[in-house]
Amino acid sequence: MPLPNGYSINSAREDEIEDDEPLIENAVPSKCCSVRLGLAILMFFGFVAVYALRVNLSVAMIAMVNSTDPNPAKNSSKSYDCPLSPDLTNNSDGFQYPEGIPRYPWDSETQGWLLGAFFFGYLCTQIPGGYLAGHYGGSIFLGVGVLGTAVLTLFTPLAAQMGPHWLFALRALEGFGEGITFPAMMALWSRWAPPLERSGLMTLTASGSNFGAFLSLPLTAYICQTLGWPSVFYICGGAGCLWSVFWFSLxxxxxxxxxRISQEERDYIINSIGHQGTGHGWSLPLLSIMMSVPMWIIIITQMCANWSYYTLLTSLPTYMDSILHFDLKSNGFLSALPYLGGWLMAIVSGFLADYMIRRKIFSLTVVRKLFTAVGLLSSAGFLLGVAYVGCSHIYTITLLTLSTTIGATAATGVFINQMDIAPRYSGILLGITNTFGTIPGVLAPIATGYFTEDHTLAGWRKVFWVSGGINIFGALIYILFATAKIQTWAITEEEKEEVEKECSSSISA
Structure with missing residues (x-):
């Protein structure tokens, strides 16, 4: 039976409640031109800026170093695994960059550490950011996170000039500022997203990360070739600062x-979310959270999914350059192509999931498992295919694009599962899961640098094998053990009292 707070009680066990029932029986206010849709669009552009600030170094690195090989003279006579094509004579080594732009003799290992530096800082602020956003609200933390990262990005050319240690420290500080953004986003949606619109609104927001990567990678390459790589960081930093002005104003x-919200929309959102749409206060059921099996399943699965995602995000431009020998402009566009597909698929899958839930085609748990399994298993299969297509440019780009495109369906599964099992605590839960999920962001670029020290196709084959295998493991764990049922420790006292009253009324009747 539906309760006034929007949860359907189908058994006596509180931990078997699924947050997939509409709260009100009246007509739902149109999402078109609504404040909640406007919030999703503005957050979408915020995450476009966030990911542009995060990934621009992966392409700019090619222009920042003297060569992808630290000793070009010594290796000038070596034979490449993939031969240079006559059509690709304008590769990155031979391109004439604007005069006066500095380049640095950083080897493969140093580049790996610099690409992973961001995540060292990113690890530190996920949990405190989620906790504070859940208590105070997420808007200030999301705005400050983007603004702080944007301001720090403006100092990247200066830090690079001072040396790799300074650049490592700056990138770690950028990660420190950006670490609060995703938990703050989750805390905001816990108060704004009606249960039957949750998948669509949240995936629209989070798809900004894929679109940011798609936009940033080719633009970074173009700016490097025309204005020089320092301009990349000035432009991206300035864009992030501009976005923050709109965010704090609206x-x-x-x-x-x-x-500016209408009374009809306000009532719909508040009544749909119920007691779960309030702050969690200072106290948290930390022991229950850390002993929760569904919580650990989300953590393990996100770590597995993020390994392949971060591997491609940070290292794909290097693969395009050192193995396939694309020129920098082509490198940027082709490295970005998979994220265009991922952006579109994330949005489509989000609204498809809402449709399935609203029409009761599948239960909420089955929907989460279905989209996660499709995303991770298909991504793994295409990555394993990349390992064996050799030097074929067409097959490589096609498989990488399919891997990221279909893999984006997992955004509708495991990546918003925290909101299902504990809506009220979703900010801190995302902080915890994203902290663990960021560990691959630290380790994957370093492991890739280790596997590919000799810049051979065999080394990159190990990279794709490891990524695909980890994805498969994560999918199996999630299929077997995941749930979308609200956990006992996440139900508020008011909701427990309402359950007891409804049960008493039913028994009396």
Whole structure:
């Protein structure tokens, strides 16, 4: 039976409640031109900026170093695994960059550490950011996270000039600032996203990360070739600062305090979310959270999914350059192509998941498992295919694009599962899961640098094998053990009282 707070009680066990029932029986206010859709679009552009700030170094690195090989003279006579094509004579080594732009003699290992530096800082602020955003609201933390990272990005050319240690420290600080953004996003949606619109709104927001990568990679390559690589960081940093002006001007933590929302939409959101749409206070059921099996399944699966994602995000431009020998402009576009597909698929899968839930085609748990399995297993299969297509440019680009495109369906599964099992605590839960999920962001570029020290196709084959195998493991774990049922420790006292009253009424009747 539906309760006033929007949860359907189908058994006596509180931990078997699924948050997939509409709260109100009246017509749902149109999403078109709504404040909640406007919030999703503005957050989408925020994550476009976030990922542009995060990934621009992976392409700019090719222009920043003297060569992808630290000793070009010594290796000038070596034979490449993939021969240079006559059509690709304008590769990155031979391109004439704008005069006066500095380049640095950083070897493969140093580049790996610099590409992974961001995640050292990113690890530190996920949990405290999620906790504070869940208590105070997420808008200030999301805005400050983007603004702080954007300002720090402006100092990248200076840090690079001072040396790799300074650049490592700056990138770690950028990660420190950006670490609060995703938990803050989750905390905001816990107060703004009606259960039956949750998948669509959240995947639209999070798909900004894929679109940011798609936009940033080719633009970075173009800017490097025309204006020089320092301009990349000035432009990206400036864009992030501009976005923050709109964010602080237009956004509110809660529909109750928004100045331009209609009464109809406000009532719909508040009534749909119920008691779960309030702050969790200072106290948390930490022991219950850390002993929760569904929580650990999310953690393990996200770590597995992120390994391949971060491997491609940070190292794909290097693969395009050192193995396939694309020139820098082609490198940027082709490295970005998979993320265009991922952006589109994430949005489509989000609204498809909402449709399945609303029409009760599958239960919420089955929907989460279905989209996660499709995303991770298909991504793994295409990555393993890349390992064996050799030097074929067409097959490589096609398989990488399919891997990231279909893999994006997992965004509708495991990556928003925290909101299902504990909506009220979703900010801190995302902080915890994303902290563990960021570990691959630290280790994957370093492991890739280790596997590919000799810049051979065999080394990269190990990279794709490891990524695919980890994806398969994560999918199996999630299929077997995941759930979307609200956990006992996440139910508020008010909800427990309502359950007891409804049960008493049913028994009396």
């Amino acid at each position: 956004v509110s933590d809660d529909p109750r305090t928004h100045r």
